[in-house]
Every structure is written in structure tokens, then in C-alpha cells.
Amino acid sequence: MTIQSDTVRYPVGPWIDKGSYSADLIQQLVERINTLPEEYQTVADSCSDDELRRQYRDGSWTVQQLFHHVADTHLMHFMRLKNALSSPEPTIGVMADVNAWAVLDEARTAPIQASVTMLRGTHQRIAFLAQTLTPDQLNITYFHPPRQRHLTLAQALDIIVWHAEHHLAHIRLALSL
Known part of the structure; x- marks a missing residue:
């Protein structure tokens, strides 16, 4: 049974x-990777400055911070994918304290359009890369620091989609309050 706090924390459910x-x-994941930035753009187009400061729950990141977080982390995902493909023994690769990034003045004040633009370009590159991958390449693994586990590139593509949908649901939740 899902309790209220879980539905707020994981509005689309946890990644499985x-x-x-x-x-x-x-192919479905690639198509979703291609369409998600436009959904972010649609939401961004309707956000007022006051709405950008809303949170989906007490103590959570603001709508503005969420936009920047998704763009930042998806760029890291792209770099991890490329590192896994180009290194004979992929290591941790790109790692960051995204919680610390989210509280920087930049993440709290930068225009969200910059991150929507960044997300659009990053997703285009991820989708293009994904379409070039062979079945053997989709099974290449790398270590994913936040999850503390090895992921195949196929799983990583799935997490990219889940992560974008997860935080888009947080943004929509904050805007509906």
C-alpha cells in the first residue's frame, strides 16, 4: 500500500x-527521451515567477531548482553513457553532489529557459546515441553512484526517462498546490 508521503516523494512510483x-x-524509451523536453517547455511557458518558487512539499526543491536539477543530471547521464562506451573498464565517471548544486544561487535564480534548452539538446544527443547502440552495447555496464549499483546502458536509458517523468510530476504537483 502506498502512503501519502510516498505518492508525493515518488509521484510516478520508484524506478523499477x-x-x-x-x-x-x-525504441519507446528513445521516443520518450525525444518528447520529454517539450513537456518541460510547455510547463516552463506557463510558469510565473511566483510559481517558480513553489515547492511540491515542505523542504523540497522549488520548481526552478527542479528544472535545473533535471538538466544538470541528464547531462551527467549522457557523459556516463559515453564514458561507458569509450572506456575499456568504465569507472564511476561523472559524480556530483546534486543536493549541493541545487542550493547554489545559480540553481535558485537562473532562468529556467536555459535549462530547458540544455535539456532539449542533451536529450537529442542521448536519443541519437541510443539509436546507434547495438544489443551488445546496450548490455555494457557502468557504476551509477547515486544508486550504488551497476547499470546496463539499457537500464540507464530507462532511468533517464523515469527521472525526467519523476521530476516533471513534482513540478506539476507544486504548480497544482
Whole structure:
């Protein structure tokens, strides 16, 4: 049974490994990676300055911080994917304290359009990269620091989609309050 705090913390549910990632599922993930930035743009276009300061729960990041967080972390995901493909023994790669990043003045005050633009470009690159991957490459693993586990590139694509949907739901939740 999901309790209220879990539905606020995980409005789209926690990420769950699909176990098997067929070519059709990878194509669905790529299509979603391509469409998500436009959903962020639509929300950004409707946000007032007051709405950018809203939180989806007490103590959470603001709408503005969430926009920047998603753009920042998806750039890190892209770099992790490329590192996994280009290094014979991928290491941790790009790692950051995203909580510390979110409280920087830049993350609290920068225009969200910059992050929407960044997200659009990063997602285009991720989608293009994903479409070039062979089944063997989709099974390459790398260590994902926040999850403290190894992920295949297929799982990483799934997490990218989940993460964008997860925080878009947080943003929508904050805006509906």
C-alpha cells in the first residue's frame, strides 16, 4: 500500500528495472527521451515567477531548482553513457553532489529557459546515441553512484526517462498546490 508521503516523494512510483529491454522497449524509451523536453517547455511557458518558487512539499526543491536539477543530471547521464562506451573498464565517471548544486544561487535564480534548452539538446544527443547502440552495447555496464549499483546502458536509458517523468510530476504537483 502506498502512503501519502510516498505518492508525493515518488509521484510516478520508484524506478523499477524492467529486467529485459527489447528493441521495441528501447525504441519507446528513445521516443520518450525525444518528447520529454517539450513537456518541460510547455510547463516552463506557463510558469510565473511566483510559481517558480513553489515547492511540491515542505523542504523540497522549488520548481526552478527542479528544472535545473533535471538538466544538470541528464547531462551527467549522457557523459556516463559515453564514458561507458569509450572506456575499456568504465569507472564511476561523472559524480556530483546534486543536493549541493541545487542550493547554489545559480540553481535558485537562473532562468529556467536555459535549462530547458540544455535539456532539449542533451536529450537529442542521448536519443541519437541510443539509436546507434547495438544489443551488445546496450548490455555494457557502468557504476551509477547515486544508486550504488551497476547499470546496463539499457537500464540507464530507462532511468533517464523515469527521472525526467519523476521530476516533471513534482513540478506539476507544486504548480497544482
